[in-house]
Amino acid sequence: MATVELSFTPLPAHVRTARLVATAVARRSGVDEALMDEVRLAVGEACSRAVEEHRLYCPAEPIRLALTDTADRFLVVVTDNCAPSATKPPGAGFNGGDDSPGAAGMPAGLGFAVIAGLADDVEISETAAGTSIRMSWPSAGGAR
């Protein structure tokens, strides 16, 4: 098992860096090239959500991205360090702002829906420390 970890300050510009790193590690892990767009988009969505969440509630804290190559899966975990708060509206952190899909009369949590539609396997968990999005795709275990 090999893991690459990335920690970044919650700036929108860093989301692209996270996507590039995730794609590079996925490719090295043996993820099929046909799945690469899905990995890129799902990781971008998860990181965008975390950035929005951090900018609203904990701008000084870093976001963590862990990319792990197991025997047959490429595992991505995006973790924010914003503790769940009673003041947060449901779906906070996804597409906030004037042009959010929610603001346009669309369901909140569109980013979650995109991730669920893209990733083969998704698990979202909230802990005392924050929210963690775990996604995985089949791989050939190339980095071992």
Place this chain on the structure above:
Amino acid sequence: MDLKLDHHSKDGIEIVDVEGEIDVYTAPRLRELLIELVNNRFYQLVVNMEKVEFLDSTGLGVLVGGLKRVRAHDGSLDLVCTQERILKIFRITGLTKVFGIHDTVDEAIAAKRSEK
């Protein structure tokens, strides 16, 4: 790749050419352009996404916001896109039913004209 934006008029319709990546970092620039066009009374818009390399839900939100703004003036916002990787996100989110999506700018213009 960063985001490149340009726009021009064709047959009375404002064409917005978008090139590069539309994400949480770059989407605000597209939003500002769409707001500027609406403020300048351009209510018939075609967003040409043929050179868009990446689009996430933030970008979708901006496009939906633009659509909402032009519709408030009885306008419309159509898209030009044939790339499967971009069309996929519209399909996943059900937005293929919200936007008119065309293969070429000329086809989008013709569709708008037939609506009038």
